[in-house]
Amino acid sequence: MVQPLRVALAGLGVVGGGVVKLLDANRALIERRAGRPIEIVAVSARDRHRDRGVDLSRFDWADDAGSLAARDDVDVVVELVGGADGPALTLARATLARGKAFVTANKAMVAHHGIELARAAEAAGAAFKYEAAVAGGIPVIKGLREGAAANEIGRVYGILNGTCNYILTTMEAAGRDFAGVLAEAQALGYAEADPSFDIDGVDAAHKLAILASLAFGTTLDFASVAIAGIRPILAADIAEAAALGYRVRLVGLAEAGPKGLLQRVHPCLVPQDHPLAHVQGSMNAVVAEGNFVGRLFFEGRGAGEGPTASAVVADLIDIARREYGAPFAMPVDSLDERAPAPRGERRGRAYLRFTVADRPGVLAELAAAMRDAGVSIASLIQRGAAADGSVLVAMVTHECAERCVTDALARLEGSQSLAGKPLLMHILDV
Structure with a gap:
């Protein structure tokens, strides 16, 4: 008989409950695609007695999620607790240190600690999977x-x-x-x-x-x-x-x-x-x-019970098939340390919105700030005065270095003509 992939599940919120439901609903199909059964053997959450709409009595309950990593009857731990640090990170480290596969939907933890966890997974020869951390069910x-x-x-x-x-x-x-x-x-x-x-x-x-x-x-x-x-x-x-x-x-x-x-x-x-x-x-x-x-x-x-659970189970199927490579597509030591690009040098167009006093000379002041910063105005729209006497002015710039727009706004700081903070939105030119 083929050995099942034995799963421990930490976190039984919307997504955790969805994982249980999905494994139940599509059990036969998942087994055929994975090449072996995928079975939850243990679960952990903060509230043992909360009704989650699924039968949890068939699983061992662990009051301490950290204990799941140490179980001999567990091949992979799924973390759906959340948070960049704390219990989630402790569980991730403990799981990978024991050479067990680790699956998470925790984008904050991956963003802050993903390189550390990828290095630990490589050292242990274990899977570290996080499809559900970005864009839910989208692969x-x-x-x-x-x-x-x-x-x-x-x-x-x-x-x-x-x-x-x-x-x-x-x-x-x-x-x-x-x-x-x-x-x-x-x-x-x-x-x-x-x-x-x-x-x-x-x-x-x-x-x-x-x-x-x-x-x-x-x-x-x-x-x-x-x-x-x-x-x-x-x-x-x-x-x-x-x-x-x-x-x-x-x-x-x-x-x-x-x-x-x-x-x-x-x-x-x-x-x-x-x-x-x-x-x-x-x-x-x-x-x-x-x-x-x-x-x-x-x-x-990009979120919700079904889409996110789908991504988690897809990772489990890959692990059951033993199809997994470097967590970030190449070994950690092959990743480049790339310096941040100077944002001000990027060229593009921008939308600017000003809330200004309704009085003569205001538009000339805005235009002068743009001119002195090297920003050319492509279009300008002024709407009628609001009940408080303020006027909305919206403009779109021609393409220029972004630092020029920043400079123009800096020149207007403290102006008595402005009734509120300007809004800058870049135009997507791709």
Whole structure:
């Protein structure tokens, strides 16, 4: 009889429950594809008595998740606890130190400690798999690590956070402002009670750092990701973008060039004919550009019980088949230490929105700041005064070095003409 792959599962939240359900529902199919059964033998979570909608009585229960790594009847530990450090990292280290396979959906831990864990996995000859950590059920990790392995990737970018995309596309469809749509997203379960990691871009930045390492063969460098979130975006910005032929999306972008590695998460204007402009609701999408394969486009659900559980079980099937290689597509010692690229030297176009006092000379002051910084204005729109007397001014620049736009905004700091902080969004020119 073929020996089953014996699994210990730490964390029984939405995704953990989904893994149990998926293994039950597709048991025969999974066994045929894996070449042997995949069986959960032990589980651990904070609350033993919570009803999760699945029968857990058939599994051994461990009050201490860390004990799962030491069990002789476990071949692979699946970590769905979360958090960059703490119990999740302790469990990862203990599992790999014992030469057992380790699977996680924890993008924060991989972004911060992935190189350490990959090195431990290589030393032990064990699998370290994390398909579910980026873009949920979309097989983008496998796509970059295996499907595009023969290509030099020049750029990888995409919509990496479903909460932000839901908020922005709802604002777009309904003409509503950020705060009300965020509250609705929280009520519907699309946003956490504390949504900071999502709406401030940190979650997307974790995923981008992982994608950049895989795409470019570089060490993980989360600290060098420039991050801007979607809090400042108004319904008026989305309307102006639409009038100009764009849609607003939170985009994670990584580029490898001769001057280093650029990594940035920021809201930007996406041309309406670009595939990312048509990614709606809580969907995710990733684009990778290879020198032989051309543009690859991956789209699907980036979170939730079913998609994320699907990615976890796909990793388990690979382990059951003994199909796994270096966690970051090449041995850790082969990864490049790439310096961060100087962001100011990147050339592109930008959208700028100013809230200004409704009085003579304001537009001339804005134009003078742009002129003195070497920024040429392609278009400018001024809307009527609001009830408080302020006016929205939106402009799009011609292509220039990004440092020039930054310089122009610095020249306007402290101006009595400004009634609020300007908003800068880059235009996606790819």
